[in-house]
Structure formats: C-alpha cells, structure tokens
Amino acid sequence: MSEFIQLARQQCARVAPMWPLAESIAVNPCWFFTDKPVERVSAIWKYVSDIDLVMDRAFYRQQLLQGHLDEQMLPMDATKCLSEPQRLPRWFNVTDIVDQLQARQRKMLWKDEVVLQISQFCGLHTEFPERFVDESQPDNGLYRGWLTVVREDKGIATLMAESQLPDYFDPLPDDIDALFHMLADDWLRHYSEDALNYYLFALLIDVLGWSSALRYRDWDPSAPHHNIEPVLSLLGIRLAWDYVLWQWAKDTSTELFNRLSQRFAQQAARCQRDCERVEQSQKILWQCQRAYEHKQLLNYRLASKSEGAQQAYPKMQAAFCIDVRSEPLRRALDGQPGVASIGVAGFFGLPIGFRSQGQRRPQLPGLLTPQLWVTEKDVATPSATITAIGELLDTPTSSLNAVEVLGLAKGIGLFSAHNEVEATDTPQSDLTINLADNEQPLLDALAGTLTSLGITHFADHFVWVGHSSHHENNPQRAAMNCGACGGQSGAINARLMCQLLNQPNIRQALSARGIDIPERTRFYAGLHETVTDRILPLSEAFPDAVRQTFEQASAAVRDRKQYPQTRSGLNRLAGLFKKTRDWAEVRPEWGLADNFMMIIASRQRTASIDLDGRAFLHDYDAQQDPDASILAALISAPGVVAHWINWQYLTSVTAPTRLGSGNKLLHNRVAQNVGVFEGNSGDLRIGLSLQSVWDGTQWRHRPCRLQVVVEATESQIKQALDASPSFKPLVQNRWLYLYRLAEDGQLIQMYA
Amino acid sequence: MNWIQVDELRVTLLVMVALLSWVVLRYTWRNFALEPSRPRAMGWMIGCLASVTVTLIANHFILFWLSWVSISVCLHRLLLFYPERSRAVLATHKRMITARIAEALLAVSFIQLYLWSGDPTLSGTLDYFSATGVVPLGGMITLVIAALLSCAQMPFHGWLMQVVESPTSVSSLLHAGIVNLGGFLLLSFAPLLTEAEAARWLLGVLSAVSCGLAILIMSTRISIKIRLAWSTCAQMGLMLLEIALGYYSLALLHLVAHSLYKAYAFLSSGTVRPIHNVLVRNSWVTLGWFLVSLVMINLALWFSFGHFKPTAAVLLSLSITLLMSQAHKFSWPKSILLALVWVAIYTALTLSAAQIMQDGRVHIGLDLAVAAWFIMLVALYWWLEQHVAHAVSQRWFIRLNAGLYIDEWFTRLALWLWPRPEDRHRYDSVDEEKSAS
Secondary structure, eight states: OHHHHHHHHHHHHTSOOOOOGGGOOOOOTTGGGTTSOHHHHHHHHHHHHOOOSSOOHHHHHHHHHTTOSOGGGSOTTHHHHHHSOOBOOOOOOHHHHHHHHSOOTTSOOHHHHHHHHHHHHHHHHHHOHHHHOOTTSTTTTHHHHHHHHHHHOOHHHHHHTOTTGGGGGTTSOSSHHHHHHHHHHTTTTTSOHHHHHHHHHHHHHHTHHHHHHHHHHTOOTTOTTSOOHHHHHHHHHHHHHHHHHHHHHHHHOHHHHHHHHHHHHHHHHHHHHHHHHHHHHHHHHHHHHHHHHHHHHTTOOOOOTTTOOOOSSOSEEEEEESOTTHHHHHHHHHTSTTEEEEEEOTTTTOOEEEEETTEEEEOSOTTSOOOEEEEETTOOOOOHHHHHHHHHTTSHHHHHHHHHHHHHHHHGGGGSOOOOOOGGGSOOSOEEOOHHHHHHHHHHHHHHHHHHHTOOOOOSEEEEEEEEOOOSSOTTGGGGSBGGGTTBOTHHHHHHHHHHHTOHHHHHHHHHTTOOOOTTOEEEEEEEETTTTEEEEOSSOOOHHHHHHHHHHHHHHHHHOOOTTOOOSTTHHHHHHHHHTOTTOSOSOOTTTTOOEEEEEOGGGTTTSOOTTOEEEEEOOGGGOTTSHHHHHHHHTHHHHHHHHHHHHHHHHHSTTTTSOBOGGGEEEETTTTEEEETTEEEEEOSOBHHHHBOSSSBSSOOOOOEEEEOSOHHHHHHHHHTOTTTHHHHHTTSSEEEEEOTTSOEEEEOO | OOSBOOOHHHHHHHHHHHHHHHHHHHHHHHHTTTOTTHHHHHHHHHHHHHHHHHHHHBOBHHHHHHHHHHHHHHHHHHHTSSTTOHHHHHHHHHHHHHHHHHHHHHHHHHHHHHHHHSOOBHHHHHHHHHHHOOOOHHHHHHHHHHHHHHTTOTTSOHHHHHGGGSOHHHHHHHHHTGGGHHHHHHHHTHHHHHHOHHHHHHHHHHHHHHHHHHHHHHTTOOBHHHHHHHHHHHHHHHHHHHHHTTOHHHHHHHHHHHHHHHHHHHHTTTSOOOOOOOOOSOHHHHHHHHHHHHHHHHHHHHHHHSSOOHHHHHHHHHHHHHHHHTGGGSOHHHHHHHHHHHHHHHHHHHHHHHHHSOOOOOOHHHHHHHHHHHHHHHHHHHHHHHOTTSHHHHHHHHHHHTGGGOHHHHHHHHHHHSOOOSOOOSSSSOBHHHHHO
C-alpha cells in the first residue's frame, strides 16, 4: 500500500519550519494549514493534541463581562453558551491509551518517556553529526541512527520496568520506506484514510518541536514542500514506538491488548465525527474572537483623505522598518515640523546576507534567499587565543585541570558587564561589497524600494533606520531583532542603503531609471535600539538638526510608553539603559507584543492617530500602482511576515505550553543552538517564552488576528489578492482580516 | 564551649560565599521581577545562604548538623519551585533519598566522634586527636560516605542533573555553592582524615571512578545545562579525590575556582555561543606532546613541591597537550609561552592555597593508581573520538550518553517510594474548564 507513505508525506509537509536560535524569526506554526478555514484547523489541533488556537470559554466570558466584546456580533445566547462546561472528545495515540489502561503510578509514563527518548536522540543526531549523520541517506541517517541507539539502549527497559521491551526493536526494518510499508500492510490495514490522517498528525504533533527543527534542516524557501525526508523519518520513529508498544501489549497481557485495540478501533471509527463535534463546540469561541477583534478595531478611526495633510516638502525624512515598535517613534517624529517618516520592510529590499569570520547569516526575510554577500573589514572579535583557551574548559580531557587554572579568572565575569552588542551596530568602517559584479541586482533592489515607497521628493537629510534590541544572555534574542532582516540587527541593511545611495555613480544610474535624487540630499544610517527607544547613528555623525529631532522624539516616546518594570520619570532612560546591560534581565522589552493591525496606506491617513504601537505601517500610494503589482508584492512579503509574527504571538498566548516555549528561567540551549528545552524534559520548544507575552499577572499580548487595512480601490485589492497565492488563502480562511480604507476613513471589509 | 570558630579556611570560604550570594541574589531579584513568586524565591535563597554561612562557622556538632539540615530543607523548596513539573518532583524525590541518608550518616559520624573524644565540637575533636594521635576509623568512614553523597558522586548523582527543572539561579546556587559542602566537611577534619587510611582509599577510589566517568559522560550530552551538571559531578569528584590524596591546598583551590567558574557558566548559559570539544588531529604527535609535557611537568612539580604528584601532573599535562595541539591557531612561540604561563599560574595558585590550608601526608600508592586510571580513561576517550564509525565506539558512546544505565534504578526507587498522584486529569477526555485554569 503505497498510499500510506503518501499520506505520511502530506502530514509532514504540513509542519512549519523553525529557524535556529541565532537566526530565529517568527513563524506561524499553522502556516501549511492556511489552505483550510481557521476554525477547522483549530478543531483538528484541539482534537489530536489538545492544542488551542483560540482562547477558552473563561477568557471570553471575562472579556464579555468587561465589555471587550462587540456584542452586535455575538449570538443571543452567547453568555449561556460560554458558561456551559464542555467535555470534548480527543484522539489518543497508543502510548497515551496504554498509560491510561495500565496503572503506572509507580512507573514512568510511556508518553513522557517516548517523547523524551525521541527528543534526546534528535539532539544527539544534531549535536554529533560525525557519529550519526549519514549523507548517503535522504534523511541524513536519522532513522538508522535511532534504530542503533534504541536497540543498544538498555536503560529504557530498566526505567519502564518492562524487561522484554528491547526485543521488540529488533524486528523493525532497517529502512524507513520498508517500515511504512510493513505497517501499512499489516497493523494499519483496516483503518480509513481519515483515521490515518488524524493518527499521523497526532504522532507528529507529539514531537512538534523537533519536527519543526528538522523541517528547517533542508529548507528551501523557493520549494517549501520539498525536502521533508528528515521529518518523515521522525514520524516513522514516533510511529515505530507506537507499533512496538502495540506488539508488546499483545504479548504481555490479553486483557490490556483487548481493551487497547478496542479503544483504538473505536476512536478510528468515529474520528471524523469527533473532530466535527470539537469544531461545533468551538464555534462560539471563534464568534467571540471576532467580536473581540472588532471591538478593538473600533477604537482606531483612521483619518479621511482630506483630513490628514502631509508636509509637502519636509526638511528631513526617516525610513523605518514596519515593525510595530517604530509606530510610536514615528508619531513623535511626524509631530515635529519639517519631518516626515516612511514605513518600509526593514531589510529595505536588499537581497543580501552578511559574512564575517567564516560565518554567514541572512539579512532578509526568511522566505527569501540571499543573492549577494556583504562583509566588513574591521569587525572587532574576541581574540582567537581567548577563544581557544576557553575551549579547554569545555573539553573533557582538559576541563578538570583548566578549572583550577582558569576558574578564578572566569569568576571575574560574575562582576563585569558582558556587552554582547553586535560589532555591526557600532561600525568602524564601511561595508565591503563587490559592486562590479553586483551592480545590476543592487540597482534593481534600490529602484524597487524607492519606487514602491512612492517618494516624489527627497529632503536634504534622509535617514535609513534599522532596528535592533540590545540586551544580554537571552537565547531568544533574535526574536526581538528585525524579523525582516532574518532575526538580525537591521544595521547592515541601513548602512548599505546609505553607503550606496551616497555614491554619485549609483545616483546617476538611478536617475536613468527615472529616480532623481537631488545633489544636496545626504543619506544617513541610524539604528532604533528598541529597549531604550534611542536612535543611534551608524554612519557619519548626524547633523545637529537630525540628532535633536531624534532625541526629542525618543524622549517623547519614553515619557508615554509602558516598559516592563521601569518607573516613569527623569531617570527612565538610565533605568532602561541598565536593562540593556543586565544579564539577569528576562524582560528587556515587550517586543512586538500586542501587535494588531497592518496598515498599507499613505502616512497622512495614520500620522495623527495614536495606534498604541500596535500597527505595522507600510507606505503605499495606490495611484502609482495602476496594475496593483506593488500591492501584491507588499501583501505577499511584508504582509506574510507580519502575519507570521502575529500568529507566533497569538499562539504563544492561546497555547503557551505547546506553541510557546515556556518559562525563560528554565531554558536550556540544545544541540548546536538549534533551540531550547524547558528544563531537560520533553520536546524541543517552539514559539515565544512566557515572559515575552505575560507580565506576571496578565497577558501583554491581546490575542487577535492581524487586521490588514489597505488604501486602494476595490479592484486593485482584488487584483493584488489574485496575484498573491500565499496571502489570498489567509483572507479566505480567516487567518487575518482585510479591509479597504475608504476616502472618508471608513473600513470596508474585503473578502477574497 | 565554643559554638563557632573562624580560621583561614573558613574566612576564605566565607568571602567566596559572600561574593556568590551578592551575585546570585541580585540575579534572582532581577530574574523574578514582576513575578508574584519573587518573595518566595528570594526568601528560600536567603535562607539557604544563611544556613551555609552558619555551617561554615559552626564548631559545635549540633549547630553544624542543624544548619546542614536547614540548607537541605531550603534547597528542597527551591528545587521544587515549580511543583507542577513532574520531572522536577521526581528529581527532588531522588535528592531527598540521598540527602536524608547523608544527614543520617553525618549524625552517626558526629555521635561516633563525640563518643570517642568526649567533646561535641570540631576544634575539641581535632585537639583530642593531636593529643592522642589515634584515629576513629569508623567515624571517618561514615563521614567520607556522607561527603560522597552530598557531593552527588555516582551512583547517587542522578538528581544533580535533573534539577535543571528549577530556575537558572537555583542551579547556579546549587552547583557553585551547596554541592561543595561535602568537600568543606572533609577539609574541616583534614588532620584526622590524613591518618584514616581505609577512609582515604574508599574516598579516593569512589571519587576517581565517579570523576572519570562523569567527565566522559559530559562530553556526550546535548544541552548546555546538562553538560554543566555532569561537569559539576566530575569536578566534585576531583575535589574529593584531591582530598583523598592529601592535597588539601589543591582541593581548596579547586573548590573556590570551580565555584566561581560554575556560577558564571550557569548564570550566563542563555548567551548563544557554540560549545566545542577540542578535537585532536594527529594522535601520534599528540601522544608525543603528552609524554614530553608529562616528564617536564613532573619535574617542575618536583622542584616546586619537593615530591611527585602523579595525578596532578597527568591532568596538567593533558591541558598542555591540548594547548599545544591547537598551536596552529596561534603560533609556535605563542603556544609555548601559553603553556609556560599555564603551568606558572597553576603553581602560583597552588602555592598560594597552601598558605591557607596545609597539605596532608601524600599517599603515593593511591596517587599512582588514580593517575593510571585517568590515563586509561583518556586513552579510551581519544580512541572513541578517533574511531567514530567503529561499532564498539558507537556502543560506548550510547552507553555513556545514557549515563551507564545507573540512574534508572534510582528513578524506579524514587517512584516506588513516592508514587505519582493518581488524579492528574491527564488522560480524561479533556475537560475544557479545567484546562483553562
């Protein structure tokens, strides 16, 4: 039965990738489910693994009481529906059922041990490639390696107090395809395709963290459905465990096996019905969710076309990343005379990566691949000697003695600051890029960015502002950095923009393409440091006027914004600055928490409105985009990035223990920094830590789907949606909401 | 009767504890900002550190024992900081078994010493010993076992690795501070221990085995905190080993240096940086370096201390060998200079420590045996690293990674003693209202 392996492949392709810690960017864990209605997917995840994609009844009941729901959108009996206790059916894997049937109070639980064993093995495979990776296998030797380890390991049988257990691993086939065939022909022969789909996904989601990490291993943004072999092997491993347990139960106890096979057959027979029941029961939750989002949307009334007047000829322009953290800063800037800010995806359209000391890192969104590599000459690095000596402490043969020699010196680190700011954020020299070979793609990128922003007038001072979060000792720091720059600091992109656009020959070439930059215009690069909301100069020092404007805007933001555990008042900057240097700080900033809207419109529609730092703002002028091609590009690149960020925050709140990465105080970096464990138990963790969305008493992120507002004509929006196959289903299936911004400032909901 | 006493050893340790307390408490305070559990975390930590301070200065057996138990009780609350984490509960139960046995043995040992000398104080016992010259062997053996248990030596080590289920600063407090107390306990009785031949053999053999195996196991683990925990187990083993060999000054140096290093390593474990086992390229050249440095270092130590120190020389030579095998990363003159500086620092630190703590009688037989054991393990390690594809290497790697299947029995014992509560709602068809809270 070859269809079985096909089903397995389909399930594996549904797992979203997870980037390693150093390049970590936000991902919607349900990204490959967006072809289905969100309510349906939510029911599936709830049914197979008790993962919530929507808040629970208690939450909405409370919001309803506090008046946070738009009651017009609720059915009459909402209160009654929300107070009915629900008992929902659930799918259980063989491990779970055996745990329930056997009384294992005095023994380890199968589910825990199986997940732990697989998780630790995946760690071994990643950490010790020289021992386990076999390049000749499509899955890099994952399955064979697991077989070797599990057949050798005598510990599991001891631990589980089941001495015959190891015998059951010997008959497993040595080849992953053979395993799937064997199970399809024998054990799983009788089950319907629906049941098998639920079962396979339920197995995969038991080890969702490692599935996501393996999904990234051969990730190719241009062919996202390819290279799923490692995930397929992981699924095979998890399935093999269930099969082993099944066989073991069969030989161990007739009574246990009869009850097990009966329950398994029963749930397989009614899985479709059960899942529909879950969907039915969650219906009221999604209605409340919509009412919750809509009520918040009513708080923000955008300016009508005639109301908002934009300064025609500003003296200074500053282009910021669309990141929600730039919104308060931009508002403060735009309030000053002669200043205009611009919103654009923070990689500024440059298709680059950064190379330094043999390490490469992308400086662009995760859906794109770097085409050009930038380097920097004088990157200050820790000296090779210090590093090499430090490694003696990590190596078993030398570490015993090295502690006696180096321990006291290491102890000095306890009392000193650690300053982990990237060298690229305090530049010493210009970036190096091979212009001769790359002029054409770079010109294309520059022209593309400038055109899509629709800038008709360049001010004397034009600043490209990247952003970066300066703080220490945080494995998930990349999540606070620029998502559009691949989880890095945006400094490289801002510096390169400024460096290129100041070159006369580049300006000439751009002028040939119809973009005229006046001679008196100077470009500068700046960095928005998001813990303190300062703007640091990255290129030659800012002119006084620019520096003062920035300082005033930063101060204005700091006066009003809510920061984690910092008092307001005069010493606020000092207090925030302290946070950037404190290695014990687990809440350096709230990051993108509470993100809610994305507005693709001209700045004059938003400049006067306080959006509470909840909106991604991208400049867009529909009149310069008759064929809606720019709009299509905006929704399929920055739009999708914003959606990923939005869903990462949303799911980290709705399912903090499964789709969030749990308590930061327990985080434990794993296997070449592929991710973190919480403590040492269970699966690799995905998503944001609790500290990023929870302030000790309440959620800092209100769980809402992104509300996308576009200022364009109805036909342009339709055209753009049709041209964007990744974005259109998000609207169709309610993973986000799309509105057209009418001339009078009304929001008109659009359906795809 | 003096209830407390202070001497050079104790002052050194008090200074260290004061520095660590400042760092760890500050760190915890910041870590738990905004958390309602902040007072609880700070309270138990301060309780722990206060008890440690009392233990360090206690002279009377009763005071010593009570503060020792009090550390354990405070630590228990910290390790169980998240009681909803089933693995944290399991690890705490495992530790309880070990800790209760260690406390009981300590009490037995103190009673034996009191019955022998008629004096319920540490100083009194030592005075009685220097007056009579007789050693209460039974009391010393119980003491040694208590120390081995409280330093989490194998096979009673499992809890030390698994308590990473509690916050980072608790791990730091435990690994940098509390786990060292076994070493302090033995150092306080150093003059008696020197003469208790059987106790020294027992301590030396068990700690050498534990140290050697733990350091190999460390190199097979995949997460930062677990590696650090196994490294603690090995480093404690080395400290106890140095005590068994009579190198009390070295043990003191080790205790202090390891505490500072491990506190730093745990507290900074969030910083994303790669971990490298340094790999050796050419094994024959490396072997040459090892032999050359072994001879040179033996000579150097002989000149500095007036006698051979085989185990110390082997460990020091291993560092130097690795340093020299990395010479391609620096330059030849630089690596030779580094090696010389390395040995100089080592000698200087050891000699300084000797100003605080007198060495005991050297036990050359045990020392040679241990040196041979380490050489054997290093040979095994190098072979495993060089032949990754070999089936035997693979098998040993898997065994080591699994911790040699020792801890599994301990887990079962703990679960048998403290069964999991039945009512976990884990596998009911999920009741939504409950999962909401």
